[in-house]
Amino acid sequence: MEVTKKKFGEYKSEPVYLYTIENDQKTRVSVLSYAATWQNFEVNENGINHSLITHFNNLDDYIKTPYQVGKTVGRVAGRIGNASFKLDNEIYELPPNDGDNLIHGGNNGFQNANFSSEIVGDKVVLFHKFLSSDDKFPGDLELKVTYSLSPENEVKISYSATSTAKTLFNPTCHVYFNVTDNEDVFGQEVQINSDAILKVDANKVPTGKILPVTNGYNFKKFKTIAKALDDLKSENGKLEFDDTYVTDGNSVATIKSNKRTVDFSSDRNGLVIFTANPTDPQKADNREYNSVAMEMQTLPDAINHEKFGNIILPKNKSVTYTNSYKYRQIN
Template sequence: MLGKLALSTGALLLATAAHAGQARRADFGAMPDGARVEAITLSNARGFSARILSYGAILQSLMVPDARGRRADVVEGYASLDGYLSRPNYFGSSVGRYANRIGGAHFTLDGRAYTLAKNDGPNSLHGGAAGFDRHLWQVVSLSSGPQASVTLRRTSPDGEEGYPGALSVTATYTLDDKGALSITYRATTDAPTIVNLTGHAYFNLGGEASGRSIMDHRIMIPANAYTPVDATLIPTGEIAPVAGTPFDLRKPTAMGAHIRDGDPQLALARGYDHNWAITRPNADRPTKDQHLMAAIRDPLSGRAMEVWSNQPGLQFYTGNFLDGTIRGKGGKLYRQGDAFCVEPQVFPDTPNKPAFGSARLDPGQTYVHRITYRFSAR
């Protein structure tokens, strides 16, 4: 009896170990000052794996099985650190302090005007010329088990890129045993400031080395409204209904179905590069609750992805400025329309648009943004 019990217990432990996720660290090169960059790989027993870099808290690789079990890397990026240093393009980056654009590279907080770095024409984009994507983060913890995870940390000093307050930030990547990858951003400050963090992965569910466009990917965004933009891609302040426009993606729609229809908004951005109002600003929904932001499916590979978050807006971008001059990990040149981004966040230019709500963070508060990418294949 004891022998059988011991055998059963051993079998259970082996089964548990076989399904446990793994977190492993390796070297990924050196910064110009000699500081080492780490690559942390999270994996599970179902064939999923994610590689995260300590530089930029970047999602460098994400291996996902298709309907036949064939694995492919579904995020664009570089095979070595050199590419991220020389032509970053925000591939897989954690962007901040303020993701997306702030019009005129300025805002006012408590009656004081702040001037930011201009790195997108007259505007500030993704935190400025040296945002969070251009810094080395510290790996503070790794965990293997049912959920494999890594937590990275950095402190943005008071005045960095023009933002007030010292901001302490962590990014935790978690891969579960079902193939869902989550990112949780947390931030605290020692003075009133603004914050808006998100992940900036470029996805192609057919595989980044497939050479295929994402124009036949089908996307659904459950939003009744979006925020139109001006000629510099700053929201005008209007929250406009999507009904009767190419921005009505409430039913699954091919990403390329309307891009060449001649819509003035699509012409300004060379495609989709807009924010959808998933929930209205200052809605009653608690910020701890995640809600569905988008569902995407590649009909050829069968891979599908849902994006969940606790933020009100979703920036959907169709790789409009990829120009065929960047060679990716798999040796393919990345062309216009070869990838899409789905970035949950506070609405763009919220600090200058009171109707959009607030991006304010005060001492004693904790900013928390949870993103989950749920994958399936059929």
């Protein structure tokens, strides 16, 4: 296993570093200190390198593109309804950044920081302290994000945090996958181990209801994105997926083409999928999708819905969550 480091650019007069972990099979995982971003996931098949995730080769695109490509997002991934929550009988009102709601922790979330970073053995470890005075969540939060790559081509991203006060913690990696050889993602097959999705309102905020999957949302067996979108349009007229599946953690989902697969696993209970084209807004408007976001996390807005899971981080206690992504070549 080899880990290298080089400068990628500058953010707010600070250097941004690019780290690359490479195993003996020439599988490479690249990470930026900016937003603890998963910059690339590159595999070598019969001497040819192939990228599995949407990525940019310059820092400016990561900064200006609104799709949070590959970034670590939080403190709380997804939306918090009305940008408010109750904790120990105190109501916290946060500055909304998505209409009346909060998304991905707000404008001072994880995705807007340049992390301190270092190589520890064959892992990349990134650190940052997020102040309550900046993001308005209770407590100053110390975050550590660790990226690793196994000899068996499994990427693990671990999120560890402690806080000076009881607070919320539900991060994820906002990574977009396309494991086909095509620019579009319509031929990618998806399977999700879930029987239920969250019902959301017109602003995509969960209502608290959990619904059984209907045909338009059913990925219990492998289905291409093209077929899934056809089923969705026939069922309710929708033209994209931006939905949360309720999972039991562990084995969450698999995506594949005729050449390769990626298996997803997690220790939390939600998977958000989002069909998108982060690299071309005009194609995105035309529903010409080139990737699917696969965000493993506790269910969005969990603090406001009792049965959605626990995202409370107690004062001075440490918690760690881990998401895993395992690549396999189909011979």
